[in-house]
Every structure is written in structure tokens, then in C-alpha cells.
Amino acid sequence: MRAIVLDKPGSFRVAQVPDPVPGPGQIVVRVDACGICGTDLHIMDGEFPPTPYPITPGHEFAGTVAAVAGDVRMDLPVGARVAVDPSLYCGYCRRCRSGRDNLCENWAAIGDTVDGAFAEYVAVPAANAHRLPDGFDGQLAAMIEPLACAVHGLRRLGPIFGDSVVLTGAGTMGLLLLQLLVHAGAGPVTVVDRVDGRLAVARKLGAAQTASGLGDLDGERFEVAVDATGVPSVVDGVAALLDRGGRLLIFGVTPAEATMSLSPFRVYNDEITVTGSMAILRSFAPAVELIGSGVIDPRPLLSEPLPLEEFGEALHRVRTGQGIKWHIRP
Ligand SMILES: [Zn+2]
Ligand SMILES: [Zn+2]
Incomplete structure (x- = not known):
């Protein structure tokens, strides 16, 4: 062969x-x-x-x-x-x-x-x-495989009913996460990416708001932040947009030696939760159902x-x- x-x-x-x-x-x-x-x-x-x-x-x-x-x-x-x-x-x-x-x-x-x-x-x-x-x-x-990774990510994040969400990165994983967030009952989801064409797809898939950089969101606060870029400075930047009580899901793969500057005081005082998500854990079968039923439609990607x-x-x-x-x- x-x-x-x-x-x-x-x-x-x-x-x-x-x-x-x-x-x-x-x-x-x-x-x-x-x-x-x-x-x-x-x-x-x-x-x-x-x-x-x-x-x-x-x-x-x-x-x-x-x-x-x-x-x-x-x-x-x-x-x-x-x-x-x-x-x-x-x-x-x-x-x-x-x-x-x-x-x-x-x-x-x-x-x-x-x-x-x-x-x-x-x-x-x-x-x-x-x-x-x-x-x-x-x-x-x-x-189904990449969606299974996204399903595991949302399980790690926990319930998000009505929560305002900022999602960085509108590549394959970001756009699958976006669809899952919308179906899982998230409040308005803001998607950030540098590529206009990807933001257009994000809007089509349910993003309430899009931005071409975190700077455009100055002054806004979110209850949930999800990073699907794996760029350390973006993870830092999006964490800074979390409201008190906010939750951060680190989904994108950063370089292993990278660090972030999240303030321990903020984690304490604002009760910030930081969560990671690695690959697939018993999340493949739900991904089969989601794509098989057409509830999640990857075709625009x-x-x-x-x-x-x-x-x-x-x-x-x-x-x-x-x-x-x-x-x-x-
Ligand atoms: Zn892969
Ligand atoms: Zn083992």
C-alpha cells in the first residue's frame, strides 16, 4: 500500500x-x-x-x-x-x-x-x-476525533448555562468548541481571531460577537474564557478579561516551557478557576452521536x-x- x-x-x-x-x-x-x-x-x-x-x-x-x-x-x-x-x-x-x-x-x-x-x-x-x-x-x-477532544474540554469546564463566554481562536478546534458551547446553553459567545474569514464562519455558527483582537474587548468582562490558540500571550490576555468568579479553560497547546502571568491574588480574591483539557476521555461516543445526528455540523470548516x-x-x-x-x- x-x-x-x-x-x-x-x-x-x-x-x-x-x-x-x-x-x-x-x-x-x-x-x-x-x-x-x-x-x-x-x-x-x-x-x-x-x-x-x-x-x-x-x-x-x-x-x-x-x-x-x-x-x-x-x-x-x-x-x-x-x-x-x-x-x-x-x-x-x-x-x-x-x-x-x-x-x-x-x-x-x-x-x-x-x-x-x-x-x-x-x-x-x-x-x-x-x-x-x-x-x-x-x-x-x-x-469525530477532534470533536471528541472538544466534548472532553466542555466536560472539564462544567455547566455554562447563560454564562458570557469569550473564545480565542477560530480554527478547527475553536469552531467546534463554539458549536458545543452554543448547544450547551452558553450565554452570548464572543469569538476572537485575526482572520476575518474565520470570524464570518464563527458568526454563522452562533457567535454573538466577534473581534479581531483582545484589544477590541477592553473594558468587557466574561464569566468563562476558552483559549483555542495555544499562544501564551493570548491565554494571558483572555484570562485578564475574566470577571470575578470566572473560569478559564486552557484547550490550545502552548509550548511546554511557556508560563503565564495570572495573578495568584486574583485567583484567590476573585475565585478564578483554571482548567486544562487533554485529548479524549470517554468522549468519542458522544461525538459520534453529535455529528451523526447533524446537531454539530463541521461542514463549514x-x-x-x-x-x-x-x-x-x-x-x-x-x-x-x-x-x-x-x-x-x-
Ligand atoms: Zn488531532
Ligand atoms: Zn495507563
Whole structure:
């Protein structure tokens, strides 16, 4: 089969590699679509420490069951449509055993630590597959994984009924978070991004107000702030807009060594809550329902998928901020 192979950080090729065969408990999925996300850029640049090289990346994917190991007991016949949760939690460590599997001490994930879905086929544990109705669009199904991350984020934040929200970053994650916030009963949501086209999509998806910079919001106060940029100065800036009793969700991935300047006095005196959200925790099935039912509609975010051979071009478009969400259709 054809697959993207990263031999080392910074260099990839479209390679001919052996077709995967299902190991014990595994199925092989013929990949319909696989999304490119920020983590893939970090893996490409050698900035994602858990990743070994060579690797085939790709963790936001869906497809069709092509082969099934003899010991698989689930109802996953060849030809079934599936989306795959890429999480590979060990089930053994203290975090897994306390229900916080996403903080697993032996964390691994398809496309991040083992070969993923920028390939025609990928072998995955059958237990990670979520069966979809026949005819489910592959590119929409590949949006279930990022939505599952957003669902976990909103669970971490807790109830937001009627709360005024400021959301920084109107990329894929910001716009999925926006839709969830609106459906979850948030008060007016203000979305901040530098790109006008993205703000237009945000307004279409329910943003009450948009701004091209935090400076435009001077003097305003919000009960909830959500950062989906991962830019430390933006996290700082949006935290400064919190009202007393406010809550901050740090969703975007900042550089590991970055710090923020939130005043401990404010956290004490104004009872500010700071919450993080890391990947997926039992949030994949709700994301299947939300996209399957059409309640969350990712289509305004999507560009026409590109073939494997244009992986480099797709990365370029992601890096230069063209479009919002790009997929590879191997
Ligand atoms: Zn991702
Ligand atoms: Zn674990």
C-alpha cells in the first residue's frame, strides 16, 4: 500500500510499504479520510516527544473495515463503516485505574506513537472502533476525533448555562468548541481571531460577537474564557478579561516551557478557576452521536480533501492558514 513515512523530523515521503495485517484483537481499516492537525505539524517538526521515527502519522480518521482478526468478538464485519478513537491507554497505571485514562502514564496513540492513517490501510484495536451507519460521509466521520477532544474540554469546564463566554481562536478546534458551547446553553459567545474569514464562519455558527483582537474587548468582562490558540500571550490576555468568579479553560497547546502571568491574588480574591483539557476521555461516543445526528455540523470548516501525493501541499496550506480544516483521502 501507499503511506506517508516520516523517516526523521522534517522529511517525509510517499512510500510503498507492506499492507498491515490485523494482530490479535485488531481490525484493518481502509482509510477514507484523515485530518491534519497541529499535532501532525509538531510530529513533522520533531517537536512531539513521544513520537518514534520512522512513523506514519495520522490520528483523525475514519474508513471501512477491510480485515478482522480471528479473535475479534465485536460486530465489525468487513465493509462496516467506522471512526477510530486513536487513544491507546494502558489500563494498568494509577491514572487509568482512577478513570483518568487520558493522563495515562504509558500514554500512546495511533498516528502519534504507532503507525497511523496517512496511508491506504491502518491496523487498529477493534475496541477503538466506533461503528457508523452505512453511507456515513468519510470526511465528516474524520471530524469525530477532534470533536471528541472538544466534548472532553466542555466536560472539564462544567455547566455554562447563560454564562458570557469569550473564545480565542477560530480554527478547527475553536469552531467546534463554539458549536458545543452554543448547544450547551452558553450565554452570548464572543469569538476572537485575526482572520476575518474565520470570524464570518464563527458568526454563522452562533457567535454573538466577534473581534479581531483582545484589544477590541477592553473594558468587557466574561464569566468563562476558552483559549483555542495555544499562544501564551493570548491565554494571558483572555484570562485578564475574566470577571470575578470566572473560569478559564486552557484547550490550545502552548509550548511546554511557556508560563503565564495570572495573578495568584486574583485567583484567590476573585475565585478564578483554571482548567486544562487533554485529548479524549470517554468522549468519542458522544461525538459520534453529535455529528451523526447533524446537531454539530463541521461542514463549514472543511476544504476538499487532497490525495496522499499532496500531503506536502496540504501541510503547506495548514501552516499558511489557508482554509480551516484539511483532510487527506488516501
Ligand atoms: Zn488531532
Ligand atoms: Zn495507563
